Amino acid sequence: MIIVTGVDNTGKSSLVRHLSKEFDIPIAKRYHTLPPTDSWEWYIWAKHQFEHKGELIYDRFFIDELVYGPVLRNKYVASIEQMAQLSTMLVIRQPLFIYTKLPLEKIQEGFEAREQYPDVTDLGKLLNKFERVMRTWPVKELRHCTRFCYLNDPNYRRIDLVVKNYLQGGTI
Numbered sequence: 718m719i720i721v722t723g724v725d726n727t728g729k730s731s732l733v734r735h736l737s738k739e740f741d742i743p744i745a746k747r748y749h750t751l752p753p754t755d756s757w758e759w760y761i762w763a764k765h766q767f768e769h770k771g772e773l774i775y776d777r778f779f780i781d782e783l784v785y786g787p788v789l790r791n792k793y794v795a796s797i798e799q800m801a802q803l804s805t806m807l808v809i810r811q812p813l814f815i816y817t818k819l820p821l822e823k824i825q826e827g828f829e830a831r832e833q834y835p836d837v838t839d840l841g842k843l844l845n846k847f848e849r850v851m852r853t854w855p856v857k858e859l860r861h862c863t864r865f866c867y868l869n870d871p872n873y874r875r876i877d878l879v880v881k882n883y884l885q886g887g888t889i
Contacts, residue, residue: 718766718767718769718772718773718775718810718812718813719736719742719772719773719774719775719812719813719815719880719883720774720775720777720778720780720812720813720814720815721733721736721774721775721776721777721815721817721865722777722778722780722781722814722815722816722817722847723816723817723818723847724784724817724818724819724824724840724843724844724847725824725828725835725840725843726819726824726827726828727817727818727819727824728817728819728865728867729776729777729817730776731867732815732817732865732867732873732876733774733775733776735873736774736873736876736877736880737774739873739877739880740772740880740881740884742772742773742774743772743773743774744773744774744775744776745766745769745773745774745775745776747776747777748762748763751777752785752786752789752790752794753794756794756795756796756799759794759795760795760799760803763778763779763803764802764803764806766778767803767806767807767809767810772884779795779800779803779807780807780814780850780855780856782794782795782800783800783846783850784843784846784847784850785835785843787846788835788839788842788843788846789835789839789843804854804855805855807855807859808855808858808859811859811860811861812859812861813861813862813863813879813880813883814856814859814861814862814863815863815864815865815876815879816847816851816862816863816864816865817864817865817866817867818847818864818865818866819866819867819868821840821841821844823868824840824844825837825840828840851864861883863876863879
């Protein structure tokens, strides 16, 4: 299980497509509506993802709700109990967790070029919330967690080594 997360416009989807092609790993089908409208159905979908056998790459996963929910909707789409259960499953499964990050100015540069979920004025809040989530549980309990910035790795060489090592059972 490889999860790629981060604020909109930080290179997540491009990285997911690259990793899928490079390592011949399917991209997981997303939940059908974002943001989810049915919290129970979304929770069941996320729970089933942890039970999937074999490798999949996720372009976002439930951990994004820990950021987007409070910032954009002032609430989580799921209950606190459901989020805690998903967090426990995350720690048990120990996926490779890749956080894509760019400076706020770089995110804003290309933001208007394509339709985005949040408003451009929310980007700073989202970036700050991601930083807080990255320093706290459950993310801090993941053994395979890395930050990725395509400005520092435009050809994906470093991140390819991280993924290759993870897939071979190594540590990061």
